[in-house]
Amino acid sequence: MQIQVTVNGKSRKSEVEDRTLLVDYLRDHLRLTGTHVGCDTSSCGACTVHVDGMAVKSCTLLAAQADGCTVTTIEGMANADGNGPTSRLHPLQEGFKECHGLQCGFCTPGMIMTAADLLTKNPNPSERDIREALEGNICRCTGYHNIVKAIQWAAEHNSSTLLADPHLWTNDVATKEVVETH
Numbered sequence: 001m002q003i004q005v006t007v008n009g010k011s012r013k014s015e016v017e018d019r020t021l022l023v024d025y026l027r028d029h030l031r032l033t034g035t036h037v038g039c040d041t042s043s044c045g046a047c048t049v050h051v052d053g054m055a056v057k058s059c060t061l062l063a064a065q066a067d068g069c070t071v072t073t074i075e076g077m078a079n080a081d082g083n084g085p086t087s088r089l090h091p092l093q094e095g096f097k098e099c100h101g102l103q104c105g106f107c108t109p110g111m112i113m114t115a116a117d118l119l120t121k122n123p124n125p126s127e128r129d130i131r132e133a134l135e136g137n138i139c140r141c142t143g144y145h146n147i148v149k150a151i152q153w154a155a156e157h158n159s160s161t162l163l164a165d166p167h168l169w170t171n172d173v174a175t176k177e178v179v180e181t182h
């Protein structure tokens, strides 16, 4: 079947099998491999992305269910690729950097996408709010303490307007180009 999804500001038209998971569509069709697969059973949260502004586990959704939707992945959170003089990381990415919120980094994209959803709804969360929001995201390395600190850092250092709209951070927000993938 053919689907049309706006991913990180770009409209994509793709031919997918009915059974294709959203995470496989992002990773295998669009080569957006920042979204990770940890369990494939909706347990770990590594595959979290935003669909129409809401954090979802992309291993639990079919690509077909995202037809007509707007999807943001971790690649859409910085206004560039994190390199170069004009690049700028999303406040949450800065927070994880500043507070050493990662070790191996496998869980980090999912943690950041879940945290971005939290800060959109609750720009000044308590430690308890943060820990509750992360209950569907598993980290095998850090003990969570610095992840919580990283999210608090982002909440303290940046305006809710920027946090609320990841597309303000992307280069391709105005892109109308339609890219076809098969």
Ligand code: FES
Binding pocket: 036, 037, 038, 039, 040, 041, 042, 043, 044, 045, 046, 047, 048, 057, 058, 059, 060
């Ligand atoms: S890979 Fe989706 S929740 Fe673990």
Ligand code: FES
Binding pocket: 101, 102, 103, 104, 105, 106, 107, 108, 138, 139, 140, 141, 142
């Ligand atoms: S930093 Fe390794 S799983 Fe979280």
